[in-house]
Amino acid sequence: MTFKFPAMPTRTSPFWQGWVAITLLFVASAAFAHGVAGGDKVFLEQSSGQNLIVFMYLGAKHMVTGYDHLLFLFGVVFFLYHMREVAAYVTLFALGHSATLLFGVLGGVHVNAYLVDGIIGISVVYKALDNLGAFQRWFGFQPNTKLAVLVFGFFHGFGLATKLQEFQLSPDGLVSNILAFNVGVELGQLLALGGILIAMGFWRRRAAFARQAFAANTLLMTAGFVLIGYQLTGYFVS
Amino acid sequence: MNISQNQNLPSTQRLLKATGLSMALAALLLITVVMPAEYGIDPTGIGGHLGLDVLGANSEAPSSPPPPGQVPVTSATDGSDAANAALAARAEAAFGKSDGQSLDASAVSLVAGPLRRSTLTVILEPGKGAEVKAQLKTGEGLVFHWTASADVAVDMHGERLNVKNAWTSYAVEAAQHESSGTFVAPFEGSHGWYWKNHGAEPVTVEVEAVGFQPDLHRP
Numbered sequence: 001m002t003f004k005f006p007a008m009p010t011r012t013s014p015f016w017q018g019w020v021a022i023t024l025l026f027v028a029s030a031a032f033a034h035g036v037a038g039g040d041k042v043f044l045e046q047s048s049g050q051n052l053i054v055f056m057y058l059g060a061k062h063m064v065t066g067y068d069h070l071l072f073l074f075g076v077v078f079f080l081y082h083m084r085e086v087a088a089y090v091t092l093f094a095l096g097h098s099a100t101l102l103f104g105v106l107g108g109v110h111v112n113a114y115l116v117d118g119i120i121g122i123s124v125v126y127k128a129l130d131n132l133g134a135f136q137r138w139f140g141f142q143p144n145t146k147l148a149v150l151v152f153g154f155f156h157g158f159g160l161a162t163k164l165q166e167f168q169l170s171p172d173g174l175v176s177n178i179l180a181f182n183v184g185v186e187l188g189q190l191l192a193l194g195g196i197l198i199a200m201g202f203w204r205r206r207a208a209f210a211r212q213a214f215a216a217n218t219l220l221m222t223a224g225f226v227l228i229g230y231q232l233t234g235y236f237v238s
Numbered sequence: 239m240n241i242s243q244n245q246n247l248p249s250t251q252r253l254l255k256a257t258g259l260s261m262a263l264a265a266l267l268l269i270t271v272v273m274p275a276e277y278g279i280d281p282t283g284i285g286g287h288l289g290l291d292v293l294g295a296n297s298e299a300p301s302s303p304p305p306p307g308q309v310p311v312t313s314a315t316d317g318s319d320a321a322n323a324a325l326a327a328r329a330e331a332a333f334g335k336s337d338g339q340s341l342d343a344s345a346v347s348l349v350a351g352p353l354r355r356s357t358l359t360v361i362l363e364p365g366k367g368a369e370v371k372a373q374l375k376t377g378e379g380l381v382f383h384w385t386a387s388a389d390v391a392v393d394m395h396g397e398r399l400n401v402k403n404a405w406t407s408y409a410v411e412a413a414q415h416e417s418s419g420t421f422v423a424p425f426e427g428s429h430g431w432y433w434k435n436h437g438a439e440p441v442t443v444e445v446e447a448v449g450f451q452p453d454l455h456r457p
Contacts, residue, residue, distance in 0.1 A: 081243075132253060136247060137248065138250065166350070213245075217241070221256070222259075234277065
């Protein structure tokens with residue numbers, strides 16, 4: 001079967017170029033971040049026995065390239081100014097997603113990947129609204145933020161589990177491999193978090209931060225809605 | 239902690255406006271870019287203008303149904319050169335170069351998940367027919383065995399996804415009470431049997447299938 005790419009339109013207006021620029025990130029990352037890349041899949045299905053370093057690497061890679069987890073993490077640390085607070089929230093998030101990652105893979109609990117990823121999209125919208133003070137404004141109080149991070153962490157963990165469950169993993173060495181994957185996820189999260197915090201640090205020192213905080217969280221919410229729509233569409237067409 | 243740390247809590251009106259704006263922007267992005275690129279759904283045609291539909295067109299979800307009535311060439315054959323090249327590389331890495339080795343990667347379709355067994359019993363009243371099906375993708379298969387308490391007419395066949403009133407027959411008998419075999423799906427769809435009882439007494443049909451996707455069901 002031959003497959004020909006239709007030629008790209010040669011004359012593209014600035015309007016179209018704008019759309020491409022805005023969405024390049026989404027589409028490009030969607031192509032390789034959702035799920036595990038092809039070469040990794042071959043390895044995962046053919047390996048047997050303990051491969052701690054490799055599974056750790058794959059866990060870290062999944063987290064660093066997993067834009068849905070990163071968006072949520074970005075929302076969580078947006079208004080955290082002290083390292084101690086960041087550590088507390090990230091620990092809760094890690095506890096939450098580790099619990100369901102291990103429970104899902106080792107307990108053989110299968111959840112629908114599209115629905116779980118849709119809920120992860122909801123977690124991004126939730127955190128953006130929370131940051132904007134919407135719940136405080138609408139209900140008169142801010143729902144417990146630590147509890148929210150833990151509960152949404154559970155869903156992120158199921159999301160991680162569904163990615164691993166797409167493969168036929170050898171039962172030989174499974175437990176230690178999954179634990180290594182989990183450790184990798186945490187390492188990748190710390191790495192990504194480091195990058196986010198450095199960028200946030202520079203941003204916060206600028207006077208414009210206060211003005212841009214509203215717009216930034218509105219954009220974060222937009223990304224969350226796109227994730228929800230993307231996953232729900234997948235759920236209904238597949 | 240939230241935005242009220244460094245400014246006044248935004249008004250309800252401003253918050254609703256922001257929420258509405260982000261939902262509208264998200265919907266716009268979804269319809270013009272994400273859905274065409276990811277699923278080949280392009281209601282506005284903008285995805286096509288951007289050339290993004292080439293990504294979605296390659297996805298399996300909303301593929302246009304193949305013409306009914308003929309067995310299509312399986313995708314395994316399409317990719318056989320690439321698959322055999324990958325197999326050759328893997329063989330050399332694992333065992334070194336060996337003379338006398340030829341390759342046919344299309345002979346096996348690897349699957350994830352445990353081997354399962356599925357059984358179903360159907361009772362056919364006189365003059366009535368019934369179907370038992372399993373949902374299979376191209377290249378997936380099952381080993382089957384069925385018995386009937388009396389002779390029945392049988393059409394073993396498959397139907398493509400989203401195609402109505404058309405099917406492909408694999409084996410047809412006017413009167414049969416037992417059959418066994420190995421089946422490999424030539425296309426994605428629901429595959430199985432239609433039995434009809436031409437006798438005067440009710441007939442019980444028991445089907446058994448072993449495979450990776452043998453979820454026998456009555457459509």
